Amino acid sequence: xxxxxxxFKKQDECIYISHLDLNRCMLRALHKSSLPIWHTEGFNPxxxxxxxxxxxxxxxxxxxxxxxxxxDDDYPFEKIITDLNxxxxxxxxxxxxxxxxxxxxxxxxxxxxxxLSCDSVSNDMLLNxxxxxxxxxxxxxxxxxxxxxxxxxxxxxxxxxxxxRQIGGVELNITLPAGSTNNVNPNLILNALKKYYDLIVxxxxxxxxxxxxNFEEFK
Amino acid sequence: MINxxxxxxxLKVQKPGRYVGGELNAxxxxxxxxxxxxxxxxxxxYEVGMSHLGMKILYSLFNSKDYIWCERVFAPWLDMEQLxxxxxxxxxxxxxxxxITNFDxxxxxxxxxxxxTNVLNMLKLANIPILSKDRKNLNQIVVAGGPCACxxxxxxxxxxxxxxxxGEEVDLEVIDLYRKCKNENKTKAExxxxxxxxxxxxxxxxxxxxxxxxxxxxxxxxxENAPAVIHKRLMMDMDDCYYPDNFxxxxxxxxxxxxxxxxxxxxxxxxxxxxxxxxxxxxxxxxSETIDLQCHKLCTNTGYDEVSLSSLSSSxxxxxxxxxxxxxxxxxxxxxxxxxxxxRVDGFTDDIMNKIKTVRKSGLTFAPEAGSQRLRDVIxxxxxxxxxxxxxxxxxxxxxxxxxxxxxxxxxxxxxDDVAAIAQLGQNVVNEYYKCPNRPKGKSVNVTVSTSSFxxxxxxxxxxxxxxxxxxxxxxxxxxxxxxxxxxxxYNYHDADTSYLEAVFARGDRKxxxxxxxACEKGxxxxxxxxxxxxxxxxxxxxxxxxxxxFYARRQRDFDEVLPWDHLDYGVTxxxxxxxxxxxxxxxxxxxxxxxxxxxxxAKYKGGVCFEKRKNLx
Ligand code: SF4
Numbered sequence: 001x002x003x004x005x006x007x008f009k010k011q012d013e014c015i016y017i018s019h020l021d022l023n024r025c026m027l028r029a030l031h032k033s034s035l036p037i038w039h040t041e042g043f044n045p046x047x048x049x050x051x052x053x054x055x056x057x058x059x060x061x062x063x064x065x066x067x068x069x070x071x072d073d074d075y076p077f078e079k080i081i082t083d084l085n086x087x088x089x090x091x092x093x094x095x096x097x098x099x100x101x102x103x104x105x106x107x108x109x110x111x112x113x114x115x116l117s118c119d120s121v122s123n124d125m126l127l128n129x130x131x132x133x134x135x136x137x138x139x140x141x142x143x144x145x146x147x148x149x150x151x152x153x154x155x156x157x158x159x160x161x162x163x164x165r166q167i168g169g170v171e172l173n174i175t176l177p178a179g180s181t182n183n184v185n186p187n188l189i190l191n192a193l194k195k196y197y198d199l200i201v202x203x204x205x206x207x208x209x210x211x212x213x214n215f216e217e218f219k
Numbered sequence: 220m221i222n223x224x225x226x227x228x229x230l231k232v233q234k235p236g237r238y239v240g241g242e243l244n245a246x247x248x249x250x251x252x253x254x255x256x257x258x259x260x261x262x263x264x265y266e267v268g269m270s271h272l273g274m275k276i277l278y279s280l281f282n283s284k285d286y287i288w289c290e291r292v293f294a295p296w297l298d299m300e301q302l303x304x305x306x307x308x309x310x311x312x313x314x315x316x317x318x319i320t321n322f323d324x325x326x327x328x329x330x331x332x333x334x335x336t337n338v339l340n341m342l343k344l345a346n347i348p349i350l351s352k353d354r355k356n357l358n359q360i361v362v363a364g365g366p367c368a369c370x371x372x373x374x375x376x377x378x379x380x381x382x383x384x385x386g387e388e389v390d391l392e393v394i395d396l397y398r399k400c401k402n403e404n405k406t407k408a409e410x411x412x413x414x415x416x417x418x419x420x421x422x423x424x425x426x427x428x429x430x431x432x433x434x435x436x437x438x439x440x441x442x443e444n445a446p447a448v449i450h451k452r453l454m455m456d457m458d459d460c461y462y463p464d465n466f467x468x469x470x471x472x473x474x475x476x477x478x479x480x481x482x483x484x485x486x487x488x489x490x491x492x493x494x495x496x497x498x499x500x501x502x503x504x505x506x507s508e509t510i511d512l513q514c515h516k517l518c519t520n521t522g523y524d525e526v527s528l529s530s531l532s533s534s535x536x537x538x539x540x541x542x543x544x545x546x547x548x549x550x551x552x553x554x555x556x557x558x559x560x561x562x563r564v565d566g567f568t569d570d571i572m573n574k575i576k577t578v579r580k581s582g583l584t585f586a587p588e589a590g591s592q593r594l595r596d597v598i599x600x601x602x603x604x605x606x607x608x609x610x611x612x613x614x615x616x617x618x619x620x621x622x623x624x625x626x627x628x629x630x631x632x633x634x635x636d637d638v639a640a641i642a643q644l645g646q647n648v649v650n651e652y653y654k655c656p657n658r659p660k661g662k663s664v665n666v667t668v669s670t671s672s673f674x675x676x677x678x679x680x681x682x683x684x685x686x687x688x689x690x691x692x693x694x695x696x697x698x699x700x701x702x703x704x705x706x707x708x709x710y711n712y713h714d715a716d717t718s719y720l721e722a723v724f725a726r727g728d729r730k731x732x733x734x735x736x737x738a739c740e741k742g743x744x745x746x747x748x749x750x751x752x753x754x755x756x757x758x759x760x761x762x763x764x765x766x767x768x769x770f771y772a773r774r775q776r777d778f779d780e781v782l783p784w785d786h787l788d789y790g791v792t793x794x795x796x797x798x799x800x801x802x803x804x805x806x807x808x809x810x811x812x813x814x815x816x817x818x819x820x821x822a823k824y825k826g827g828v829c830f831e832k833r834k835n836l837x
Contacts, residue, residue, distance in 0.1 A: 013221060013241025016229055017470045021236060025470050029243075031554065032522025045554060046524070058230045087522055089243045089470060202227060 001038060002073045005052075006080065007096040010061040014091025019054040022092075026066060029087035035080060038069035052104040052218065053178060053210055056185060059112075060206040065218070067100055101219035108213035110178035112186045115204040117169035127170045129197050130163050139192050154192060157184045178210060220247075222316040228302045236471035237265035238299060240291075240313035243468040244521065246278075247314050248288040254398050257281055257289040258312050258319035258345075260327045262337035263747065265293040269467070270475035272529060273328055273365065277386055279463030287394060290314040291467070294337045295344070297750065303344065310345035319345045323397065324360050326390075327378075329367035332724035333717060333747035335374050338363070339739035342377070349739060351379050351424055357400060357407045362393070368421075369498055370677040370784040373724050375423035376732035379407075380414055382421075383787055384451025384498075385484070387461050389419040415445040419452030421787065428729050434770060436728060436781040450788045451498075455826040457483065457505040464516040468523070477558070478523040480514045481505070482542070486531035487812040487828055489819075491599045491803050492588070492627065494676040495531055497791050500819060501827035502535075502812060507542040514546060518555050525556050533559040537813075537831075583614050586625040589633075590640030596806045597632050599799075604644065608651045616657040621665050622648055628695045629673040629687035629718075631803060638695045641668060642702035649707045669711045670699065672718035676725050677784045678791065680799035685775035686722045689715045716754040720746065722772035728783035731771070733764045792820035 010022065017025065030037060030047040039045045052065045077097035084094045118126050133139065139154040161174035176184040186205055193199045210218040221229070221239050229235040250256065259278055261268030268274060274291070281289035290312035295303060303310070309318040319325060325347065327338050342349045347359050354361070363371070364382035371381045382389050393414050400410040415422040425445035429437040441447050454460040466478065485502035486495065505513075514526050526546075528536070536542060546557050587607060588600045595602060611622055626641050645668045652664035672692045675684040687695070692715040703710055724731070737760050745751040761768050776782070778797050785793070795818065802809060809817050812828045822829035 013236075013239040014470065016235040016239050018236070021471050024472070028468065028522040028524075031524050032519070039554070057235070087243070089241055089468075091241050202230075 002070045003100050004068055004070050004077070004080065005098050005100040006066045006068065006084065006094050007098070008061075008064050008066065008088075008092055008094040010055060010059075010064055010092055012091040014089055015058060015060050018057045019051070022055075023049075023051070025089065025092065029084055029092075030068070032087040033083040035068075035083055036070060036072040036075055038071055050104070053107050053110070055207055056187070058187075058205065060204075062206060063209045063218075064207075067104075098219065102212060105180065106212040107179040107210050107218055108177065109175050109211040109215060111173070111175050111208040111211070113206045113208055114172040114174070114186055114189070115166065115169045116172060116190075116201050117203075118199050118201045120199065123165055123169055126199075126201070127163060127165050129193070129199065130170055130172065133189075133192060133196060134158055134161070134163070136196075139196075141188050141192050141195060143188065154184070154188055158189075173208075175211075175215075220314070220316040222308075222311060224306060224308050225311065225316065228299065228306065228308070231302060232298045233296065234471055237293070238295065238313075240316070242470055244465050245291075245314055245467050246282040246289070248282075250288065250315065250317075252285070253288040254286040254401070255288070255324065255394055256317075256319075256322040257287055257324040257326060257394070258292050258322045259289050260292040260319075260325060260338075260341055261294070262327055262329075262334040262341060263294055263745075264296055265469075265471070266473040268293045269469050269473045271328070271330065272479050272481060273386070275463055275466050275479070276461070276481075277326075277390065278467070279465065280387060280391070280461050281394070283461075284391070286398065288314075290319075292319055292341070294341055294744070297745070300344065300744070310341055320347055321358055323358050323401075324362055324394065327361070327363040327365075329363050329365040329371075331747060332367055332373075332721045333752075335367075335724060335735060336738050336743040336746050338374065339377060339735060340742075340744040343739060349377050349736065351377055354379070355407060357397075357405065357410055360397065360407070360410075362390075364390070366495060366498055367725075369494070369787060369789060370725060370727070371421065371423065372729045372783045373727040373731040374735060375729050377735070378423065379411060380420055380422055382452075383419050383449050384789070385453045387454055389417060389452045392417050393420060412443050412445075415443070418450055421449045423729075426786070430730075434730075435776075436783050436785075438781065439786045448786055448788050451790060453499075453503075453790075453824060454484070455503060455824060457503045458509045462513050464513065465520040466517065466523075468521050475527070476523075477525040477527050478514070478517045478521055479527050479529045480510055480517060481530065482510050482528045482533060482536050483530045485827065487535055488532060488601070489599055489799075489809055489811060489817070490588070491597070491680045491799055492630070492673060492676075493531075494679050497678045497796075498789050499531070500790050500821035501824060501829045503827040504537060507538055507545055510542060511545045515549060518550075518553065524554055525558060526550075527558045527560050529560055583611070583619055583621065584623040584625070585610070587644065588625065588627050589630060589637065590626060590642070590644050591637045593806055594630060594633060594637045594640075596808045597803045598627075598630055599803070599808050601808055601811070604647065607644075608647060611648050611651050612655050615652050615655040615659075615664070618659055620652075620659055620662050621667070623667045623669065624648070626668065626670045627673045628670045628699070628712075629692050631673075631681055631684050632806075633695075635695070635698055638698050639702040641670070641699055642704075642708070645703065645708045646705060649705060664707055665709065666707060667709045667711065668699075668703070669713075670696065671713040672715045674718050674722045674725055677782065678789050678796070680796045680803055682726065682782065682796065683776040683778065683780075683800065686719065686772045688773065689719055692718070714749070714752075717747070717752055719768075719772055720752075720754060720757055723768045724771075726783070727771045730766060734760050734766055737764055790819075790821040790824060795819040 038048050040048050050067045055061045080097050081094045140151050142149050143152045164171045190201050193201045281287045292312050311318050339349050348354050360379050362380040363378045364386050368381045411422045414420050415425050425442050427440045431437045483504040485499040487502050587602045589595045645666050648666050675681045696712050
């Protein structure tokens with residue numbers, strides 16, 4: 001038995017399904033593909049699969065990953081990709097299979113790209129506002145957690161980023177804390193724009209990659 | 220394909236995955252390559268519609284023709300609908316993302332009467348004129364089929380064509396005719412006239428209705444050569460009948476998320492309240508070979524790990540045990556489980572129980588429908604109490620502790636004693652549990668008793684029956700509640716208000732179209748959902764239209780009254796229904812088709828159960 005990490009993209013229509021739906025979708029694809037993988041035991045056996053880091057509904061993902069256990073150690077990784085893609089909706093595409101190096105628990109950061117747009121102000125204006133927001137001393141925002149809503153300061157998390165005027169909006173590229181201990185959802189930035197500037201900003205958000213605490217790519 | 224205007228709304232609504240398409244096996248064609256754009260509309264949410272078998276069959280069938288592109292359309296939930304209206308986004312089809320406004324066909328499946336307002340609302344959302352007469356060109360042809368097409372009169376003004384009976388053949392014949400008419404530049408009127416000549420096609424605009432002074436129907440008079448009686452279509456050879464080898468596999472959770480294999484059509488039982496049992500006569504089975512092949516293919520192509528053997532009463536399949544054995548040959552290895560959605564009390568044998576995953580842990584479900592044996596004889600639900608108790612005992616000894624029992628209240632001839640008998644039956648099931656030596660140790664039993672209110676339906680022996688008043692139904696609910704003395708029984712009941720409205724529509728006539736139109740104007744939708752339904756608002760509409768809803772729901776009709784659906788023929792004769800009705804009032808049951816043919820009329824289709832050899836005659 002051998003562990004395998006399947007890397008995939010989540011895009012187009014599949015942006016709009018939740019992590020739970022993605023999970024079900026993957027299990028069904030694994031079942032349909034008849035890949036030789038380990039199944040859980042018990043009353044309702046199903047293919048065993050775990051995901052490195054859930055992706056919120058509404059975000060695209062460029063480098064998502066799912067771990068499975070191969071029963072056949074020699075099963076070619078290339079074939080896993082073709083087998084699985086034949087069974088997945090077209091918005092989910094596997095593109096790489098590797099042997100896991102890091103553990104999901106090692107994940108500490110994620111890169112996001114957001115294309116921000118707003119109906120009520122020009123893009124130049126939006127860029128100015130974003131710059132102003134990011135330069136504030138303190139950005140207090142309500143964050144929903146397991147223990148209810150609490151106020152957090154976004155400012156310390158907004159360290160590595162670029163803001164650029166683009167066709168169709170303002171592009172924000174930002175690295176944010178991610179993982180099980182400290183997780184900052186990029187949508188909190190939209191909440192901040194609403195709170196401080198009363199702007200309703202739409203965002204096309206893509207998670208580009210994930211990293212460990214030393215900013216090494218998750219492998 | 221997600222339209223960019225729609226994209227803007229998606230993150231503002233609940234469960235946006237319902238509005239985007241892109242599922243595995245969804246059919247995407249090039250619109251330049253097809254002649255016919257067909258919008259298959261299910262007048263309810265994605266989750267409900269995607270669980271529906273008939274839609275899956277016709278979707279695949281239509282798309283198997285290269286000149287048709289059939290796409291799915293569902294009713295957007297309230298939040299999405301609101302945003303679509305605010306942003307001027309017309310109702311669109313999931314596969315292409317295109318507005319359905321100018322599609323060739325807008326097809327609806329009519330599964331329950333309370334979805335009628337959604338039909339109209341969906342037309343409105345699509346910017347399509349709701350009245351048939353306001354759609355003048357040969358496109359936007361609005362068609363409808365499904366069980367509620369058996370009394371289509373309440374929506375006759377809005378629909379161009381109703382399909383009577385099973386759709387596999389007639390739908391395609393009509394589509395082909397349209398294609399021809401389009402090529403020949405014919406008008407809509409000419410097309411409808413020609414369509415009315417196809418068996419199973421009902422074009423309501425080709426019939427004049429006259430009424431008596433007491434507002435009952437006097438006559439339906441066909442015009443322009445339309446047939447006086449429209450005969451249903453049905454598939455006689457189920458092995459030869461089209462069945463999809465692939466389903467669209469939804470990405471978001473839906474009501475029934477599994478592969479479904481239809482194992483037969485019709486039902487041998489003849490329960491007198493059950494419309495489906497009469498509409499789909501006679502029983503026609505698929506062979507176990509066909510079922511086996513189709514199930515296997517379906518699971519392979521969808522990746523589902525569960526397949527449900529669907530029909531009106533699956534344990535009545537003549538070779539059920541043999542079939543399950545066959546399926547188990549591959550299903551175990553491929554980690555696929557088999558389930559039976561509807562089980563009869565007497566069908567739940569050890570043998571079947573070991574081969575299926577009917578019940579999971581959630582519990583067993585039975586539908587005795589009435590509490591007393593007398594009343595069960597009236598409705599011809601031939602369930603014996605000792606059989607029920609025996610079945611429960613099998614289940615209890617097998618480790619189950621939950622049983623759900625379904626009943627109806629407001630049945631013809633029902634007395635308060637019959638109502639109290641429901642509580643007693645529940646109690647007897649509880650007692651049975653404690654008699655079981657192998658019951659789960661240390662666990663208590665939980666019996667859930669649910670009642671719905673009886674709605675008399677066309678083409679059943681109770682089609683003449685005046686429904687109980689809402690007050691009577693409430694009293695019965697109250698009486699039942701008081702008759703239950705143990706905490707081990709949980710009592711649930713369906714709202715009587717919705718059953719009343721259902722009864723109005725189910726046996727309504729064309730005069731109701733006015734009310735439908737007004738309801739649509741006022742924005743009524745999702746009447747089947749507690750979130751939206753309001754009887755009060757409906758009563759206002761009826762008042763404004765000068766309609767007495769009691770005339771349809773409450774009035775006891777005479778056998779010789781012309782009923783608004785008398786010009787439709789589903790195979791069962793009116794004489795048979797009258798006979799059955801008379802027997803009901805004498806507490807006399809009728810044996811099922813396999814025991815004895817009761818001469819209902821459906822033998823004229825020359826096949827199915829009517830021509831099976833009966834064991835007792837061999
Ligand atoms: S004709 Fe006889 S066997 Fe056939 S459906 Fe009717 S009652 Fe059943």
